[in-house]
Amino acid sequence: MxxxxxxxxxxxxxxxxxxxxxxxxxxxxxxxxxxxxxxxxxxxxxxxxxxxxxxxxxxxxxxxxxxxxxxxxxxxxxxxxxxxxxxxxxxxxxxxxxxxxxxxxxxxxxxxxxxxxxxxxxxxxxxxxxxxxxxxxxxxxxxxxxxxxxxxxxxxxxxxLGYPLFDAVAPQAGQKDQGLEFFYCTAGGVNAKGIYTTEGFVVLEGSIGRKNNVPSIMGTSDAAFRDKLLSSDLVKVEGDSIVFLKDHLFPSPSRAAMAVLGRTANGWQEWKDSNGTTLDLLKRQAISSASA
Structure with a gap:
């Protein structure tokens, strides 16, 4: 387009x-x-x-x-x-x-x-x-x-109108390394990669998350969401891990972090760039500094 x-x-x-x-x-x-x-x-x-x-x-x-x-x-x-x-x-x-x-x-x-x-x-x-x-x-x-x-x-x-039927949630293969800013979540054996976009946070194909939920979210809406995620065609289960089979858009960094970590998470702190700088520091605090 x-x-x-x-x-x-x-x-x-x-x-x-x-x-x-x-x-x-x-x-x-x-x-x-x-x-x-x-x-x-x-x-x-x-x-x-x-x-x-x-x-x-x-x-x-x-x-x-x-x-x-x-x-x-x-x-x-x-x-x-x-x-x-x-x-x-x-x-x-x-x-x-x-x-x-x-x-x-x-x-x-x-x-x-x-x-x-x-x-x-x-x-x-x-x-x-x-x-x-x-x-x-x-x-x-x-x-x-x-x-x-x-x-x-x-x-x-x-x-x-709010229906981007033909727009990929992230750049297609061969375009993903062209000037994009990647963020990583590697806590607790997780190895996930994503992009912060105008629509939310995209967890990229090939990202590895945790299969099991932590006990503290059992019986909550977060656990129900992850159960549905695991049964969908968005991911496949490999041992104690899940692997994303396609790029997937989440409405917020925290929702994306919860999806890969299997626990409640502050995505603004969990997602970091290759230098270890948090998404919060690079995006939210940068906005606050600019407005000041």
Whole structure:
């Protein structure tokens, strides 16, 4: 995605910030409409529900587990989404990508669906629920160029609405050593590596954590979270250790430290750079010094 200053407009057709939201870049024809599952009947009353569109059914768990996405395309949004409402339980909201000028055809939609599944799978931020990536549909070169522009705009709008479906939580392989600041947690036999980002703290693939929880957190929400982590496909168990199989974003350094240490932890003190300087000293105290 190309980074440049952009103006994005978000319209609330029902007046509720938590309701249906319509996002667009004012100089382009692409719109992304975010619809809470409960408000599907309201969306079906909108003219936009009659268009050809690409849609994303998403879940946003509140327990730090990996969110899920199902990608689809249709010329009958009302019928298709009504069917998904009855036969798919996991999703909470749907994001619909359409054209304000109704210029997205079924051929566009098929290619955008395939491209979206490929990008979501590569990013590994959301777990794709489609089952397979499908095969690349034939698309004439001029139409493919249009699709790539539509996709880039859609990616920007989705991320702005809070759904970075195609954005990796950390730089991809081959980019991780390019000017990034790494932090390490090595207490008690743990050997974990991570990055502090604008979204939280990312524990990187290959990090090694402790398998067992300390007795003091048994029966707490922290223990329940770690039990769920150990049973997920984010990590594998090797003896008394766990190994992260992919980069994973946690909402805070402390949550990330607890995940690898198996105990309550102050991540601002546990995560340190290669010189042993804490994250707290490098980030939080640096901010305090600058403000003073």
């Amino acid at each position: 190309t980074l440049r200053p952009q103006t994005i407009q978000i319209f609330l057709p029902g007046g509720q910030p938590s309701g249906i939201r319509v996002a667009e870049i004012t100089t382009r024809i692409v719109q992304v409409i975010e619809v809470p599952r409960k408000l599907l009947p309201d969306f079906f009353k909108m003219a936009e529900s009659e268009q050809v569109g690409v849609y994303y059914l998403v879940s946003k768990p509140d327990d730090d587990s990996q969110p899920e996405v199902y990608v689809g395309q249709t010329g009958d949004l009302r019928g298709r989404l009504a069917k998904h409402d009855s036969d798919k339980d996991f999703w909470e909201r749907v994001l619909v990508l359409i054209s304000r000028t109704q210029s997205i055809t079924q051929t566009h939609a098929l290619y955008l669906e395939w491209l979206s599944i490929q990008a979501a799978t590569k990013a590994q931020r959301y777990e794709p629920k489609n089952g397979n990536a499908g095969s690349r549909p034939y698309t004439p070169a001029p139409m493919e160029a249009d699709c790539l522009e539509i996709f880039e705009t859609g990616q920007t709008l989705l991320t702005t």
